[in-house]
Structures are given as structure tokens and as C-alpha cells.
Amino acid sequence: MLSLPDSVDLLISARWIVPVVPTGQVLENHVVIVHQSRILGIVSQQRAATLQARERRELPHHVLIPGLINAHGHAAMSLFRGLADDLPLMSWLNDHIWPAEGRWVSEDFVRIGTRLAVSEMLRGGTTSFADMYFYPEIAAQVAMDAGIRAQLAFPVIDNPIPGAQNSAEAISKGLRLHDDSKHNELISVAFGPHAPYTVGDDTLIRVRTLADELELPVHMHVHETAFEVEEAIRQTGMRPLQRLRELGLLSPRLQAVHMTQIDDQDMQLLGDYGVQIIHCPESNMKLASGFCPVQRLLDNNINVALGTDGAASNNDLDMFAELRTAALLAKGVSGQPTALDAHSALRMATLAGAQALGIAEQTGSLEPGKLADMVAVDLSALPLQPVYHPVSQLLYTCNASHVSDVWVAGRQKVRSGQLQLADQDGLLEAVNEWAQQIQTGDEEHDA
């Protein structure tokens, strides 16, 4: 029996509710009860009729799901969207993205790029995101101002980077951000060693020691391409995952992004150490990096979350598009139409994402006691008819534009398709100013 206050903050009545746990459950004509940022319960519309509430939201053609979790990206890279396409990873990075970052990335670049990304993510139903980029303290401020949940992985590379002369300075600034964010409900911090090929053993050992001491996650690109693995074997005699094991980095707090190359020994290691995998199918396809064997990982009880990667290699931050790509790719690559079924895919973008980021006690499913991070998708449009199974529509038909309402911790961020953020005025102009500078600089560079 639910014990409720005399009046609650918010009642959301929806045609369908997919709480995600247990997998496969779809509730019809139910109401989510929200009070003081948390979910108190889900009851039938009949039972909710007598409840008192400060606000009621009726969603008669909508499906309500947990907020989506974009488990890997580089938010500020939105300002590089479309700058360099149709390239393989190493040429994309070495010849285009890293020179552009060296030239353009500043605090203002990160502020404007992250605001652009956060607007796109919230509008598309993402309520939590994991970021790895320069000036993470600026991204943290943007996320707080917007009221979106974020894990900021501070970059650690064995080279000078924007905002830090060396890895020691990057780590000390990152740990200051961790201290400053300790009591922040929206912000968490992780170590972000960029990749096995940009961080040496000494720095990785330092990262491991501090991450273990502080029990912080480590977010890292790992086994993104066959070339990465082959080069590592040539240089060290080991696959990168094996090297990370030798350095003590494998653990349930390691968030290994990409993992398109997994042999039997890698699979064993990932399972034994409970490593979190973050799958970024669109970026992997666009850079022709390879395919992460999602269904095989799930069959081995390895947790897999979903991420878009940055908008410079995707080129959008639409988690519905990412979900659809992930499901279709898993089937296409395995030759099994049952691979990554619709409910399992949705779980990957919600509860599995929360587990990967270590926030599953707070979010990732619509369960009593969790924060009210929720998304309503309007299924009334003609191209979405008829609706036999709403989760089928979510996976195989919808995109970000069908999102109607979004709440983070019970605070409304999108209402009837409209972003509810303050200070959006001027964002488009600021983005266009940056784009003009970058384009003019590029033309000067080419001349």
C-alpha cells in the first residue's frame, strides 16, 4: 500500500508507460506520482483520480519512458559538426580534428558547443549524458544551468591539451572539479584517459591509483579499431585490453567506449572484471571503425550502454536514431533477427546506461524512490500509426522530434516539444559566430 502526502507535486497520466524494469512490461492508462523530485509510485488512472496534486499532465497519445542516457560523447564538438566527414578515425583525428581543436578550443568554445549539445540532447529525450572533453568545469556549469545530469570525464593525455600543460595538471584540475561537485545532485566526475595509444603506462598507473582511492569511474576509448589493436601488439606485444589488465585498470568502474575488437580472451577479461561497455554504433559506422558485438556481450552477462559519441563523428545526438541503428546493426552483423530485440535495446539506453555510469540507484528506470527523469513520446502522428506495441514504435519508427515532454528530477525541461531553458536567446548567434570563424580559418588554412 502506497503512503502518500495529502498533495503531491505532479501526476503524469499516460496512455502507455514503459518502466523498463521488469523488461517487457508495458502499463496501459497508468499515472506516475512525482513528489519532491522523486517517483513515489505508478498507479492506475482510476486510483489516481482522487489524488490531490499541484500539477497534472495528461498524455493521452503518449508513451512515458525513463530519461535516455547518452553514455559517451564530446558535447562541445557540436561546433565541429560536419567539419570533416567520410574519413577513417586516425586521419579524421590527426589531419582534421586535432589541428582544429589546437586552433579553436577555448573556454568560450566549450561553453557554446556544450550549450548547443545540451539543447539538442534535452529536446531529444536525453536526461543524463557522459562527456569527455577539454575544460570539463565549463561543461559542468552548462549542465547545471540547464538542469541536465552529467558525468564529466576530465581528459588525461600525455601531451599538453587546452586547459592543462601536462597530465599532472589535468588530473589536479579534474580532482578539484570532483571536490567542487561532491554535493551536486546533477554532476559527477570521472577520469578520462583518452585512449591506450595517447596515454603511457606511468600516467595510467597514476589514474588507476587515484581512481581506486576515490572510487571514481574511468572513462576511456578502448579497442576502437583493428588498427589500434594491431599497432599496440606491434609496439607492446599485447592487445590494449591486456595492457590495461596488467596496469590494474580493469574493474566495474572502467567504462570502455567502442570495443569493436573483442576476441575470446577479451570477452573473458571483460566478464571476469565486470567492465562496462559503451557502444557507439553510428560513430563506429561513419568512421568505418568496426562493430561492437553487442548481443555476444549481453549473452556473456556484460553490461552494454549506448552513446552517440561527438556530433563531429555521428553527426547528431539523437538517442532514438542511435537506438534504431544499434538494433538494426546487431541483427545485420549477427544474421540473427532476434539480436538486440526492442526491449533489450531500450534497456541499453536507460537502465544499462545508468549501471555503466554508476547512477542506477538514482535513475535509469521508472521505479519508486528513483529520481523522476522521464520522457514522453507522442505517438499520435500519422507516420507512427497503427500502434500495436509502443516499444516497437520507439525503436523502429520514432526519432527525437517525436519527444513531447522531458523531466529531470521532476523539473520540466521540454513541454509539448518546446525546450524550457532560460537564456536560449543568443545561442544560435553565438554558434553561428563560431562557425563563421572556424570556416574562415579553414579557408585561410587551405589557401
Ligand SMILES: CSC[C@H]1O[C@@H](n2cnc3c(O)ncnc32)[C@H](O)[C@@H]1O
Ligand atoms: C581528451 S578530450 C576527447 C578527445 O577525443 C577526441 N575524440 C573524439 N571522438 C573520438 C573517437 O571516436 N576516438 C578517439 N578520440 C576521439 C576528441 O577530438 C578530443 O581530442
Ligand SMILES: [Zn+2]
Ligand atoms: Zn569518443
